[in-house]
Amino acid sequence: MIALQSLLTLSAVLFVIGVCGFITRRNVLIMFMSVELMLNAANLAMLAFARHNASMDPQVVAMFVMALAAAEVAVGLAIIVAVFRRRGTVNIDDLRNLKW
């Protein structure tokens, strides 16, 4: 039998890895991937509670989160492509001006 706590711990560890990657990495693409990782960790916690409470509602919400992640990636990567065309870099340290 799997304890609810071990699922939540897994979710927390994945989330923290995502946070750590987001803070420490300077490549916008990797930062973006860390955000995806955090969304997945949240989804995992949601599904663990769905199973624990025998309720289907969190699963529907998890589906919305996945669709939201896809929409976010489509727009975010388009922004990265547009910025790269203009500035020729994906390093966040070179992109600290709001206007150029």
Added chain:
Amino acid sequence: MAEQIFFYFFAALSIVSAFLAVTRKNPVVSVVWLISCMFSLAVIYVILSAFFLAAVQVIVYAGAILMLFVFVIMMLNLKTGMVGQLRNLGLKFVGLIAALLILRQFYSAIKGAGAMTGLPPRAAAGFGEAAAVGKLLYSQYIYPLELMAVLLLVAIVGALVLAGKEQS
């Protein structure tokens, strides 16, 4: 028993892959590790009897989102040396501190939830299958669904406006 073995194996695999995904220098290698992480999470979803969500995880994350990441990396043709230099030691320190603080918060939250509780041994029949998801999605959650359609529409338009120009 089999469930536990699968769970611990794939939990360890997902943590290791996630760690490697955020630490590798080459973005393509990162994406491959992230795909491995997503697959292990899909297996854990199956263990949690969220069968439809496991399929969605594989189709959407491994199939669509990470494909888009690989696409952009190939499109930008990033050199390995150009990105992700190992510097910013201060930033790494900040990241470590933030990670420890958040872990501490999670620890007290999980600890505060009480004694170790196992999941119910069996899910109800049909739990987590596509029909059960659809029954909720198309009755109670119909307005969020329409909003999601609007969000996807905005995503299409936004992505086209940002990346759709035929130049370079």
Added chain:
Amino acid sequence: MLDYVAIFLTIIVAALMAGGALLLSALIGPSPAKTKEKERPFECGLVPIEEPGRRFPVHYYVVAILFVVFDIEVIFLYPWIASFDEVGLYGFIGAMAFLLVLTFGLIYEWLRGGLEWH
């Protein structure tokens, strides 16, 4: 749960076959000496003048985005089909409204010329 063990076994067998083939060929096969000349990409005897990986045209990206968005659309329609008898007319109208909104996106893309292949 037991139904899915078969899938796991399939995955394990597939991984063993693929990994085993690689491992066996690495162990048994001949391993020629690696010189700098042999590592170089082969270009009909000429010295390569540029890096092999070049940038993709952005047009592919537009198609990829469309794939992602319509992938999500299909994902949302699948539960509707599975529960078609239970959600009835209400679900039908909801699904049609969902499709209608996303069709605007397709029309926009079409009018913008994103689907044309130059």
